Amino acid sequence: MSDHAHSTVGLAHHFDDLEQQKESGTLGMWAFLITEVLFFGGLFGAYAVYRSSYPDAFMRASAQLDVNLGGINTIVLIVSSLTMALAVYAAQKGSKGGIIAGLVGTWVFGAAFLVVKYFEYKHKWEHHLIPGPNFLFPDAHGVGQHGTPEQLYFALYFAMTGMHAFHMIIGLVILVWMMKKARRGDFTVHNYALVENFGLYWHFVDIVWIFLFPLLYLIGAHSGTPGAPH
Amino acid sequence: MWKDLPLHPEQASTLAQPVDLLYLFLVAVSAFFALLISVLIVVFTAKYRKDRPNATSAHIEGSTLLEIVWTGIPLGLTMIMFGWGAVLFFQQARPPANALEFTVTGKQWMWKAQHPTGQREINDLHIPIGVPCRLTMTSEDVIHSYFIPAFRTKQDVVPGRYSQMWFEANKLGTYDLFCAEYCGTKHSQMIGKVTVLSQKDYEVWLAGGGSSETPAQAGERLFSALRCITCHNNTAGARGPDLAGKFGTEALLTSGAKVMIDAEYVRESILNPAAKTVNGFQVGLMPTYQGQVKEDDILALIAYLKTFGAAKAAASPATGNAAK
Amino acid sequence: MSSTHTVPLKIYFGVFIALCVLTGVTVWTAKHDYGALNTPVALAIAGLKASLVILFFMHVKYSSKLTQLFAFAGFFWLVLLLVFTLQDFMTRGMLPTYVFKH
Amino acid sequence: MSSTVLSPSAKASPSSPEGERKTFLNADYGWKSWLFTVDHKRIAVLYLISIMVFFLIGGTFALLMRAELLTAKGDLFEAETYNKLFTMHGVVMIFFFLVPSIPAVLGNFLVPIMVGTKDLAFPKINLLSWYIYIVGGAATLFVAITGGIDTGWTFYAPYSSTYANTNVAGTAVAVFITGFSSILTGLNFIVTIHKMRAPGMTWFRMPLFLWAQYATSLIMVLGTPVLAITIVLLGLERVFHIGIFDPALGGDPVLFQHLFWFYSHPAVYIMILPGMGVISEIIACFSKKRMFGYHFIAFSSLAIAIFGFVVWGHHMFVSGQSAYASFVFSFLTMLVAIPSAVKVFNWTATLYKGQVSLETPMLYALGFIGLFTIGGLTGVFLAVMGLDRHVHDTYFVVAHFHYVMVGGMVMAFMGGMHFWWSKMFGRKYPEWIAQFSSVVVFVGFNFTFFPQFLLGYMGMPRRYHQYNAEFEVLNVLSSAGASILGTGFLMTICYFIWSLKWGQVAERNPWGAKGLEWERAPSPPPTFNFEDGERIVVTEDAYAYTHEEPHGGSLQEARK
Known part of the structure; x- marks a missing residue:
């Protein structure tokens, strides 16, 4: 035991070695990500069906979104993905400071994304674009209408972005925990699977947004219909 | 007791016998394989029992030839079943062109039906023998399913859209009508009877049915009463497209897509006018009639629009392709 | 297999720049109307971006x-x-x- | 199995002075040692107890339904009560018994032992999955006690989303939660089978039970999340009325059916595939013979798992789905029937020139083959479009899926429990009474469900609280059969419990079976499954009951 101590720190009893443990963890993470793909997949399926049923209504509804805010948020999320990748890089190199810097950067940009999202949601709230009894979508006369197909767009908008934001909030919580572990020096060159697997999760959340952005924000952008009221 | 136990419901439509024939084919195939497997199990179990003298197990890895055989034969049989079933399904799905048009509306927990000549009945349907009948169906609340075992057909009745079924009865009598899709507390009481009458008796029945107007006439009345006609007319600068002779044709939308003007589209346009607006007209100008018209009214309007087209086409044969 | 493959930093930054550029491209193309091709173009760009993230940030290329x-x-x-x-x-x-x- | 490791008798076994061997059962005492255990075998026992509770609850609902259906009139319960009974029966049996039964009990117990390792890859996640199951189960019981739900287990919108007055939201939460238990179990098995196999345990040396568990796990991981999000959407629709499935707001109820069946059809294979794995083990053991066509059975499991995902539309032929889509789904359904047929033929051929004995597990296994054959063939009836238009939503469907679920899956579960009972608890069940009760179950089952095929073709719709008088004779038969079936199950539960204390102490390998769990693990196994410090090395194919004759070369090839 003593001469293998360096390679068995953090090894669970039922694994033969750290390599098997790490590979198992990575594979488990990927299997989990598959479930995430299909979890969002149901929403994408509903989106595809209603988008094909109501293309015009979806265009009009989509034009209520602010492409600039969505674009900024896309960049913000890409930056956070980069910092996350750098944290994994630092972990591979055994740089404790690098890990912490990467995680903090990821947290800050992740939080920034949610702040922007908050303002977007607030705007929808003020303009009666929350699906439900108070939903009103302006018709040709500017009169708010209930129960239009545009409401379906917003139902999906909130379900998809809400589910995405929920994943980000969970990610931010885990990031805080990981920062503590990193400060304690829990991650070593041999044992950083947690950083790597969380990185997979974070990048996945980024990928979801990469698809949400064009589907939700951009489909109405060319139509020339008035954009989001400011 | 067993003599009284029928194994299939009466065959009372033209498609009942073909369905039973297909059923018997599948029963025969299934019985053959179930018996084959059972017999093999019994024989092997008896012949190769462990306590037989000098019992040993042979080392057998398998047999690719056998695998091919018992993959190929079931595959061939299921393909026959699939093809046969598909052909039958399309026959069940595609009504003859000369069918009588009934409309059916399901609601918790009753079936409302209307005859082409306007007579209405609840939980009953009287139809003439030997005439194809087409049912255009929708629901006012949840999903129901119109099921007539003696005709070997059923179709879900879905709120928000039209589904369709047809049959041609070929035996006089009264047959069960069930709701087959679970629809709430009194699902099992959403039942009724379909009565097949001779054509003469059907005429008599219709005469006693007390109808004041046909669906098309009702639709014409509604077309004015709901003020559809104030926008949908053929005057220059009309705010909505002229609807005469349009049913069954294609329309160009503001989005550039084309849509077939059929029952579904008319229905959607009444309830969600902004969803698919015809090119050249303002999106969102027409108010929604959601909540102001009942399913029966919409069906009547559709019936009217069909005749509206046909009347115009008959009047001016030069543009006769407007109505199909 | 080797359990650790360190991706060079310049690849990370290269991918990052590519992702930013593609974000710009997708916004730019969305302002123009390509008719039936609008959605396929947007999805193709998104798919390209996602592939970059999967292959490099998520190390799938080296997995x-x-x-x-x-x-x-x-x-x-x-x-x-x-x-x-x-x-x-x-x-x-x-x-x-x-x-x-x- | 021959191996490089010493046999247990030659090894200093870690027995206490009194001679009581340490097993996973007596390794530790007290409720904490059970509720906080991460030992896959203890978790399997926890699962066994909890799913049996749900089986009894679901079974009680079923018997109450059959009591109501004894007469054509709806005279025993109110219609709404009856509707709640069949809904709760479906929800409890499917989500809390059938889906977890074999994977979470037998799979949890056997997968690590069969691959030759100490535990599943993620022991804590395994325990978490049980807790999630319990929370979901508690939520379901809470719903049942506080008024129940009457939508049918399929939760079809818009009835469930808008019209039902019962506790749809609570049930949705319960099913949503339970789904994660299933996902975590599947994930654990996939990683364990990929990464934890002992040296020498190649893919094609794995027992077919593992292949079946692997295929099942794929479905759990790929399908369950779609059910989860569908239920989230249903809950949102129900609570906030946002229009996703409400036609009045532009939504489409048929979309719900697509999303629902994307999970729930493959879920049928979650329920039956592990049973097929169990049957393979039993047939090989009680024929004392290598499985006929091992590779074909193994790959047919994967084929079922994969093809099973693209056939869901056969539930929707009369739903308003496009005829073209129905055509495609019907065709693909025919293809998924083939691997099941291949399995049945291979099992039967395995008996040929073997040494067949008819202990209780084998009785259940042979019963399974017969009943599953009927269940599978009648499934083809439903996939044939022109015929489904008549039999859809009738008792024909009810009979069909009970032949697969009870005649298939429950028979396999019973067979598996009898087969591995002595391994799990170190005691034997009483053989004669077990054989008798297996016959009772078989007879009771057929009396219950065969008449329902006839009822279905006659046109009796399912979920009917009262029905036409001409259906009464067959319904009486069915209800009588249900009471026989229930008696058989109760007998089984009684003697199993009895055997825990008074059963004959079991030796390591009472059946003379092949496989790591029989040859290398004591009964019951110690906490880390094999004797101290023993590292399993596998040198043989599965089911090495017979030895290769000289002309064959496949074993050498397998050893490369």
Whole structure:
């Protein structure tokens, strides 16, 4: 035991070695990500069906979104993905400071994304674009209408972005925990699977947004219909 | 007791016998394989029992030839079943062109039906023998399913859209009508009877049915009463497209897509006018009639629009392709 | 397999720049109307971006065949879900089941 | 199995002075040692107890339904009560018994032992999955006690989303939660089978039970999340009325059916595939013979798992789905029937020139083959479009899926429990009474469900609280059969419990079976499954009951 101590720190009893443990963890993470793909997949399926049923209504509804805010948020999320990748890089190199810097950067940009999202949601709230009894979508006369197909767009908008934001909030919580572990020096060159697997999760959340952005924000952008009221 | 136990419901439509024939084919195939497997199990179990003298197990890895055989034969049989079933399904799905048009509306927990000549009945349907009948169906609340075992057909009745079924009865009598899709507390009481009458008796029945107007006439009345006609007319600068002779044709939308003007589209346009607006007209100008018209009214309007087209086409044969 | 493959920093930054550029491209293309191609173009760009993230940020390019298979399987099943659901909605009325005319 | 490791008798076994061997059962005492255990075998026992509770609850609902259906009139319960009974029966049996039964009990117990390792890859996640199951189960019981739900287990919108007055939201939460238990179990098995196999345990040396568990796990991981999000959407629709499935707001109720069946059809294979794995083990053991066509059975499991995902539309032929989509789904359904047929033929062929004995597990296994054959063939009836238009939503469907679920899956579960009972608890069940009760179950089952095929073709719709008088004779038969079936199950539960204390102490390998769990693990196994410090090395194919004759070369090839 003593001469293998360096390679068995953090090894669970039922694994033969750290390599098997790490590979198992990575594979488990990927299997989990598959479930995430299909979890969002149901929403994408509903989106595809209603988008094909109501293309015009979806265009009009989509034009209520602010492409600039969505674009900024896309960049913000890409930056956070980069910092996350750098944290994994630092972990591979055994740089404790690098890990912490990467995680903090990821947290800050992740939080920034949610702040922007908050303002977007607030705007929808003020303009009666929350699906439900108070939903009103302006018709040709500017009169708010209930129960239009545009409401379906917003139902999906909130379900998809809400589910995405929920994943980000969970990610931010885990990031805080990981920062503590990193400060304690829990991650070593041999044992950083947690950083790597969380990185997979974070990048996945980024990928979801990469698809949400064009589907939700951009489909109405060319139509020339008035954009989001400011 | 067993003599009284029928194994299939009466065959009372033209498609009942073909369905039973297909059923018997599948029963025969299934019985053959179930018996084959059972017999093999019994024989092997008896012949190769462990306590037989000098019992040993042979080392057998398998047999690719056998695998091919018992993959190929079931595959061939299921393909026959699939093809046969598909052909039958399309026959069940595609009504003859000369069918009588009934409309059916399901609601918790009753079936409302209307005859082409306007007579209405609840939980009953009287139809003439030997005439194809087409049912255009929708629901006012949840999903129901119109099921007539003696005709070997059923179709879900879905709120928000039209589904369709047809049959041609070929035996006089009264047959069960069930709701087959679970629809709430009194699902099992959403039942009724379909009565097949001779054509003469059907005429008599219709005469006693007390109808004041046909669906098309009702639709014409509604077309004015709901003020559809104030926008949908053929005057220059009309705010909505002229609807005469349009049913069954294609329309160009503001989005550039084309849509077939059929029952579904008319229905959607009444309830969600902004969803698919015809090119050249303002999106969102027409108010929604959601909540102001009942399913029966919409069906009547559709019936009217069909005749509206046909009347115009008959009047001016030069543009006769407007109505199909 | 080697459990650790360190991706050079310049690849990370290169991918990052590519992702930013592609974000700009997708916004720019969205301002123009390509008719029926609007959605395919937007999805193609998004797919390209996602592939970059998967291959480099998520190290799939350097991972075992098994991981690559898993990564592929998730998206493949998503496609199954979408294709087989949409085949219904896209073909409603293709056979004259629900068309109410004559 | 021959191996490089010493046999247990030659090894200093870690027995206490009194001679009581340490097993996973007596390794530790007290409720904490059970509720906080991460030992896969203890978790399997926890699962066994909890799923049996749900089986009894679901079974009680079923018997109450059959009591109501004894007469044509709806005279025993109110219609709404009856509707709640069949809904709760479906929800409890499917989500809390059938889906977890074999994977979470037998799979949890056997997968690590069969691959030759100490535990599943993620022991804590395994325990978490049980807790999630319990929370979901508690939520379901809470719903049942506080008024129940009457939508049918399929939760079809818009009835469930808008019209039902019962506790749809609570049930949705319960099912949503339970789904994660299933996902975590599947994930654990996949990683364990990929990464934890002992040296020498190649893919094609794995027992077919593992292949079946692997295929099942794929479905759990790929399908369950779609059910989860569908239920989230249903809950949102129900609570906030946002229009996703409400036609009045532009939504489409048929979309719900697509999303629902994307999970729930493959879920049928979650329920039956592990049973097929169990049957393979039993047939090989009680024929004392290598499985006929091992590779074909193994790959047919994968084929079922994969093809099973693209056939869901056969539940929707009359739903308003496009005829074209129905055509495609019907065709693909025919293809998924083939691997099941291949399995049945291979099992039967395995008996040929073997040494067949008819202990209780084998009786259940042979019963399974017969009943599953009927269940599978009648499934083809439903996949044939022109015929489904008549039999859809009738008792024909009810009979069909009970032949697969009870005649298949429950028979396999019973067979598996009898087969591995002595391994799990170190005691034997009483053989004669077990054989008798297996016959009772078989007879009771057929009396219950065969008449329902006839009822279905006659046109009796399912979920009917009262029905036409001409259906009464067959319904009486069915209800009588249900009471026989229930008696058989109760007998089984009684003697199993009895045997825990008074059963004959079991030796390591009472059946003379092949496989790591029989040859290398004591009964019951110690906490880390094999004797101290023993590292399993596998040198043989599965089911090495017979030895290769000289002319064959496949074993050498397998050893490469």
